[in-house]
Amino acid sequence: MLSDARGPxxxxxxxxxxxxxxxxxxxxxxxMVPIVVWVIGPGLPPGNGTVExxxxxxxxxxxxxxxxxxxxxxxxxxxxxxxAFRERTPEVFVDGPAxxxxxxxxxxxxxxxxxxVLFLAGYGSVRMxxxxxxxxxxxxxxxxxxxxxxxxxxxxxxxxxxxxxxRWPQYGGVETSAIDxxxxxxxxxxxxxxxxxxxxxxxxLGVKADANPGIDNIAYVTTKGPLAFHVRCAELCGVWHGYMxxxxxxxxxxxxxxxxxxxxxxxxxxxxxxxxxxxxxxxQPLRRGG
Amino acid sequence: MLNQLSEKxxxxxxxxxGVITATAVLAxxxxxxxxxxxxxxxxxxxxxxxxxPSGVQLHxxxxxxxxxxxxxxxxxxxxxxxxxxxxxxxxxTYVLPAHTLVHVTVYEFDSQTGLRNPFLSQPxxxxxxSYQVDGKSLTSTDPSVxxxxxxxxQIGLSIPLPGISSSAKNPCSNAPCPLSxxxxxxxxxxxxxxxGLYRWQCFVPCGAGFIDGNGGPMQTVGYMDGFLHVV
Numbered sequence: 001m002l003s004d005a006r007g008p009x010x011x012x013x014x015x016x017x018x019x020x021x022x023x024x025x026x027x028x029x030x031x032m033v034p035i036v037v038w039v040i041g042p043g044l045p046p047g048n049g050t051v052e053x054x055x056x057x058x059x060x061x062x063x064x065x066x067x068x069x070x071x072x073x074x075x076x077x078x079x080x081x082x083x084a085f086r087e088r089t090p091e092v093f094v095d096g097p098a099x100x101x102x103x104x105x106x107x108x109x110x111x112x113x114x115x116x117v118l119f120l121a122g123y124g125s126v127r128m129x130x131x132x133x134x135x136x137x138x139x140x141x142x143x144x145x146x147x148x149x150x151x152x153x154x155x156x157x158x159x160x161x162x163x164x165x166x167r168w169p170q171y172g173g174v175e176t177s178a179i180d181x182x183x184x185x186x187x188x189x190x191x192x193x194x195x196x197x198x199x200x201x202x203x204x205l206g207v208k209a210d211a212n213p214g215i216d217n218i219a220y221v222t223t224k225g226p227l228a229f230h231v232r233c234a235e236l237c238g239v240w241h242g243y244m245x246x247x248x249x250x251x252x253x254x255x256x257x258x259x260x261x262x263x264x265x266x267x268x269x270x271x272x273x274x275x276x277x278x279x280x281x282x283x284q285p286l287r288r289g290g
Numbered sequence: 291m292l293n294q295l296s297e298k299x300x301x302x303x304x305x306x307x308g309v310i311t312a313t314a315v316l317a318x319x320x321x322x323x324x325x326x327x328x329x330x331x332x333x334x335x336x337x338x339x340x341x342x343p344s345g346v347q348l349h350x351x352x353x354x355x356x357x358x359x360x361x362x363x364x365x366x367x368x369x370x371x372x373x374x375x376x377x378x379x380x381x382x383t384y385v386l387p388a389h390t391l392v393h394v395t396v397y398e399f400d401s402q403t404g405l406r407n408p409f410l411s412q413p414x415x416x417x418x419x420s421y422q423v424d425g426k427s428l429t430s431t432d433p434s435v436x437x438x439x440x441x442x443x444q445i446g447l448s449i450p451l452p453g454i455s456s457s458a459k460n461p462c463s464n465a466p467c468p469l470s471x472x473x474x475x476x477x478x479x480x481x482x483x484x485x486g487l488y489r490w491q492c493f494v495p496c497g498a499g500f501i502d503g504n505g506g507p508m509q510t511v512g513y514m515d516g517f518l519h520v521v
Contacts, residue, residue: 158407161504162491163443165409175409177446194406195495195502239509243443243489269430270412281407 017084025076029069036065046206049229049250051222052134053206059127066116136191136200136209136217139279145186145220152188152220153181158281159191159198159211162240164231173277174264179231179248182256183223191217192280198237202248204229211235216279223250334512336383336519337370345391345479348384349373352438352451353465354400356380356513360465365507366400366438366496366514369465378466382516388485391417394449398474399467400437402453403494403503408433410493413478415447421478423452437474439493442518447480448493488518 041061048054085096127133132143145152156167158175167175181187191200193211200219201208204227209219226249233244251259264271275281339346349371356367360380370381375397386392405411411433413421420427430450437453451474454461458472467473492514495503507513 160407160493161508163493165407177409177414195504238504239511239515240489240491246443267409267412270409273408273411273430273433275408 017080020084021077021080024080025069025073028072028076032068032072033065036068037061040064046203048224049204049227050134050206050224052131052220053204055127055131055133056206059124059133062123063120066120070116132220134206134208134219134221136189136219139216139218141218141220143220145222149186149222152186154188154190155179155181156277157189157191157200157209157211158194159200159233159237159244160194161196161238162233162244164198164200164233164244164246167274167277168260168263169277171260172264172271173274174260174267174271175274176263176267178246180256180259181223181248181250182253183225183250185223185253187221187223189219189221190279191219194281196237197235198233198244199235201232201234202229203232205250208234214280226250226252334383334516335379335381336385337379337381338385339387339392340372342393345393346386347373348386348392348394349397350394350440351375351378351397351465351467352400353462353467355464357465362507362510362513363464364499365510366498367465367507367512368438368492368514368516371397371466375467375469380465380512382490382512382514383519384516385519385521386482388482388520390482391479392482393479394440394477396440396449396451396476397467397469398437398451398453398476399462399471400453400496401456401458401461402435402437403496405433405436405439405450405493406495407493410439410441410448411436411450413449415442415445415480416449416478417480418478421449421476423476424474436494438496438514440490441493442480442488442490444488445480445483447490449476449478451476482518482520485520488520489515490518491515 041057041064044057044060044064046053046056048057087093128135129143131145132141137143154169156169158165158167163177164179165175165177166179167173189200189207189209191209191211192215193213195213197213198211199208200211202221205221205223207219207221209217211217229248229250231246231248233241235241237244337348339348341347351369351371352367353369354366356363356365357380360367367380368382370379370384371377373395412430413419413428420429422428423431431452433450435452436450438451439448440451441448454472454474460471462468462471462473492508495508496514497503497506497508500506500508508515511517
């Protein structure tokens with residue numbers, strides 16, 4: 001440790017190294033943490049497109065603000081050691097004294113990291129349980145919206161190799177290859193798959209939910225203003241996984257109503273031959289596949 | 291003296307081992323380089339559409355099984371062919387001009403499988419909004435009779451291809467299949483987008499013998515997947 005690792009020319013300055021490192025680290029942290037919180041934080045992903053996405057920006061900011069002093073401690077320690085214990089007489093190569101343990105440092109390092117990890121575990125759990133954080137919660141979600149938020153718009157996300165389609169049980173069970181959502185609305189995604197495991201990742205919405213065959217994976221999101229968002233599959237699902245993406249929009253409610261009405265009309269014939277709406281569809285048909 | 295000779299012998303042996311080791315390493319590097327080089331220059335065959343008076347013509351065929359000489363003779367596959375059902379080529383990359391009408395004819399020699407998602411029974415992206423099956427214009431297909439789909443998701447094209455009946459007489463077992471064998475002829479037209487590489491695929495789980503029918507030929511470019519190379 002620093003108090004024992006005196007270089008050949010460090011002389012009696014050794015005990016002051018700790019003070020120097022702590023002072024430098026404190027100054028660096030006092031500069032960087034506010035920068036992280038007020039400058040970098042607002043630009044962190046996934047943006048502020050929905051209530052859940054904004055929550056994720058806050059969470060990412062908290063994580064980064066806590067990680068910053070930890071990272072700075074390592075970097076300051078490293079930089080200081082390189083500078084303070086450099087060889088001042090390179091023509092005389094002399095090894096330093098053997099490094100010895102420092103139980104006090106080890107103890108406080110363990111205490112500090114344990115406190116940080118336990119705090120993050122608690123913080124993350126509380127945040128997840130508050131509103132689901134846009135994640136898939138399985139068929140029986142724990143973090144459900146309050147009744148005061150009203151009835152959600154239900155969108156069933158159907159994944160198959162290799163595309164997403166969307167089914168709207170509140171609108172005659174029509175299925176669409178595109179997705180529009182109304183602004184300022186609670187949306188309930190019911191995500192499932194017709195074949196292998198996929199993952200519905202609507203990046204700007206802050207939604208990510210695995211699409212498992214035979215499983216109804218539910219995720220909630222509350223939209224804000226108009227927004228264009230990307231949908232990607234986030235689970236390696238086969239040869240065209242990289243192409244399994246499309247785009248969606250959050251549009252004013254009147255525009256959404258107009259869009260879904262036109263979809264119902266355009267797909268009326270197809271809707272008649274669709275299977276009745278169900279939470280899952282897997283594994284029909286399997287005439288060819290084994 | 292004896293010690294010197296022994297030392298020389300050891301050095302000779304050491305040098306020999308060094309040469310052998312270096313040669314083996316170089317040989318291994320060369321073999322890996324050749325393997326990578328061969329892999330990089332290999333590409334699935336491509337077919338160029340033929341120019342017609344109002345666009346280009348693309349003739350395709352789907353078969354229940356590839357040629358008997360194919361590395362996977364039991365795999366279902368697309369082929370390119372011509373208007374006379376001649377010059378069959380095992381190609382699933384189709385070279386097409388940009389912003390041009392493409393008149394596609396598909397000779398469907400395979401039997402019915404059924405769609406996993408009936409939503410895909412509706413043709414999308416065809417210029418007329420419909421397609422022709424054995425000369426008859428349709429706007430949708432019974433999901434249970436679909437054999438394959440020709441879909442280019444990036445441009446919103448998806449055409450369901452009805453298969454031959456399971457009781458059809460004279461079905462074709464392996465490519466190439468003459469038009470005298472049982473088949474369904476599907477035609478449709480679409481417009482190519484700008485230059486680029488657009489993947490196409492079949493959405494019917496037609497990979498017999500694989501889990502859920504989505505393995506093997508469904509996962510392999512050159513069988514039920516490929517590209518539109520728009521130039």
